[in-house]
Amino acid sequence: MLSNEDPYSQVCIVSMKTLDGKTEGTASAILIDSKQGLVLTHASVLYPLIEDCDPERLGKVLNSGSGDKRIFSSSVNIEVTLPNGENGPEDSYFTNDNTIHPVKLLSNTVQDVKPFIKCKGKFKTIFECRRLTRVLNNLMPSDSWQFVEETAATENKQNQDNKTQTKAQMCYKLLSFFVLIKLQNMYPIDNVLMIRDSIDNKVGDLVEICATPFGSMSPEVFLNAKSRGILSNVAGPQGILLLTDARCVPGSEGGALFYCHKRKRLLAGIMIASLCWKNNEWVGLSLACAISEVLGCLKTHLTHNIDSVKQTDYVGGFDSGFIPELLQKVRCVNVGHNWGSGVVIDSMKGLILTCSHVLNDVKFSGVSVNDSESSPAQMCNVIYRTPLKSHFDIALIQQKTCTTTGDEEYPIKFGRAVEGEVMYVIGHAIFRGKGDTLPMVCRGIVSKIVRHNNVPVMLQTTCAVHAGASGGGVFNTRGQLVALVVCNSKDTVSGAYYPHVNMCVPIETVASIIKYFIKTNDADILRSLHVKNNSINRIWSIGTEDCKVYSPI
Known part of the structure; x- marks a missing residue:
């Protein structure tokens, strides 16, 4: 022993x-x-x-x-x-x-x-x-x-494939x-x-x-x-x-x-x-x-x-006591047969932050959100979405009928990420709430913050990010939203995906615009999220042109 x-x-x-x-x-x-x-x-x-x-x-x-x-x-x-x-x-x-x-x-x-x-x-x-x-x-x-x-084996491949x-x-x-x-x-x-x-x-x-x-x-x-x-x-x-x-x-x-x-x-x-x-x-x-x-x-x-x-009797509770609360803040965003994730940023108004590419087929079908497959879907209006392949892949949707359940007492908080800091990615990855499963939670660290002119333009984590997580939240150990998941990376030659290498929009950079809209309802301010900059475009082209895994599945 x-x-x-x-x-x-x-x-x-x-x-x-x-x-x-x-x-x-x-x-x-x-x-x-x-x-x-x-x-x-x-x-x-x-x-x-x-x-x-x-x-x-x-x-x-x-x-x-x-x-x-x-x-x-x-x-x-x-x-x-x-x-x-x-x-x-x-x-x-x-x-x-x-x-x-x-x-x-x-x-x-x-x-x-x-x-x-x-x-x-x-x-x-x-x-x-x-x-x-x-x-x-x-x-x-x-x-x-x-x-x-x-x-x-390559030789006698048909027989080997059958076996x-x-x-x-x-x-x-x-x-x-x-x-x-x-x-x-x-x-x-x-x-x-x-x-x-x-x-x-x-x-x-x-x-x-x-x-x-x-x-x-x-x-x-x-x-x-x-x-x-x-x-x-x-x-x-x-x-x-x-x-x-x-x-x-x-x-x-x-x-x-x-x-x-x-x-x-x-x-x-x-x-x-x-x-x-x-x-x-x-x-x-x-x-x-x-x-x-x-x-x-x-x-x-x-x-x-x-x-x-x-x-044994039950020992302890959550190692991360804020996670149950955050699970209630992440929604499954449905667009026809496809889906992604979204983060509730204002429960009273029913405002949900997600990715623009999650709404790709919104012209042909409506947008709805739900907690799981067994919960009723609630229809949403699209308040704003950045153009596809925009540097910041962001959209804001709003539930048509908002029924609060008390979580308005715990409004979402925005935070600033630090390299090496422990993070949790929460999104409706893989299962779309099938079988009444909760959102998927993966733990990792901030591996890299990419800056331009000293402004964060991309955040990378080591958390495992999977299909359906687009629009999900990256949260620190204080329960603050620090980034929005966009995609993971893909080898365009072999076709291999790398869930632990992913790209996210830093909330720190866009928080002031979102907060201003929540306060004023002035949707014109959201157009500021569409940034045109060749240097930032070169940075994000790795995450959006070569890595399309997180178009909704």
């Missing part, structure tokens, strides 16, 4: 190899029951072994929702890699393990101590979280979403499946994991992924690497599907998603996808399933209780 109080000590790696050693599936995992030696991982460990599975038995598993080791056409070797103890032999896990002495000095004369130990495992069961399946089918249908990287497509479909079906492994020759040890109930997970919560990039490839280097971010969104009944902007790379599936509260780490979820694309656009978010949901499903597939896993 790394420490008697260390939850990371129960995060590990699973490897499954065919007997000839030619094919290996590997993923991160969690020692979910330290008394009985039960290791939980995601079914992504099976992705490379799909062709080694019995098609008929695998099909039955997908239909019935559970199965055992007979899904394989032949035997596989299973190995689990766990963190090694730091305090000598009393921390060794296994009966057949040699005594290991801690390294006092880095010297060739001292016996090397590996940071991990390995143990044989036995395939116990594969099972499905059916509610997770329903949520994924609703929010992320297979015809629009992809969760595995295409690796088709890749079939494999991708199978991996999609296994997205809501998990695998339980029983460790062999293990002493029972005290459990240090504390479980957080899914209903306590909130958008904006600070979270940490503990997992092993690339699985078993090099545990000496990557075992239980950590990355931090926030919960960008939650979806499904009791918030069972979790989306986070924390870094997650292949091999991290099956790893632990911890809720961070001061120095405590509560197990909130298990990673299920490190990579995802929507309509061939890379989405810089990772998916997890609430661990309480997985454990609830697991109990129906076991003949005994997992009594060593502790459920």
Whole structure:
């Protein structure tokens, strides 16, 4: 054990190899029951072994929702890699393990101590979280979403493409499946994991992924690497599907998603996808399933209780207490089949700030706003919009019927951005409020403020920005609106999108004009937002001519 109080000590790696050693599936995992030696991982460990599975038995598993080791056409070797103890032999896990002495000095004369130990495992069961399946089918249908990287070879490309497509479909079906492994020759040890109930997970919560990039490839280097971010969104009944902007790379599936509260780490979820694309656009978010949901499903597939896993009371609130308030300030702006986002800048008057390009098709359809798919849409008038390809991509719309709900007590505040400062981007990205999801929240920093004549003309952040976020707000940790999201960047040669490199209009530069309009209702002042300057045009041409990803989708 790394420490008697260390939850990371129960995060590990699973490897499954065919007997000839030619094919290996590997993923991160969690020692979910330290008394009985039960290791939980995601079914992504099976992705490379799909062709080694019995098609008929695998099909039955997908239909019935559970199965055992007979899904394989032949035997596989299973190995689990766990963190090694730091305090000598009393921390060794296994009966057949040699005594290991801690390294006092880095010297060739001292016996090397590996940071991990390995143990044989036995395939116990594969099972499905059916509610997770329903949520994924609703929010992320297979015809629009992809969760595995295409690796088709150039030679014999048609056959490879067919195989890749079939494999991708199978991996999609296994997205809501998990695998339980029983460790062999293990002493029972005290459990240090504390479980957080899914209903306590909130958008904006600070979270940490503990997992092993690339699985078993090099545990000496990557075992239980950590990355931090926030919960960008939650979806499904009791918030069972979790989306986070924390870094997650292949091999991290099956790893632990911890809720961070001061120095405590509560197990909130298990990673299920490190990579995802929507309509061939890379989405810089990772998916997890609430661990309480997985454990609830697991109990129906076991003949005994997992009594060593502790459920904890709710600890703390939002790490960023202003976020719930800001979620109420961001609207989904609908223009026909397309959409973007907007920020309510005056609740009493129903004034909403958005991007001009979000209103691109307004001549052919009306403009409406709503909080989510289930809330009624409210029609809007366009007060002003800058011409397309203008330096400042800004529009102001107003609800025709304004029904305030008390949030007028908390008017939006404008702020000034500082390079390196923590920021939150909030917008109706990706889902358009589908399934009553909240606006997406991503955390990052201000990476660059571009100035002309000492006036801010562009703000860049490291937050993950996705389709539908155009017109959304960039907020600082004081809840102030500091910028309006315009677009992210795109490689025009490869077609690749970069969500973490995005361009925004600094509110600092346009705030005085907007405030003057709110005070006077003089729409003529808004024409000042249309700036004509060749130098600024060269700056923004990168964000508007080459990067058209955030025209509404």
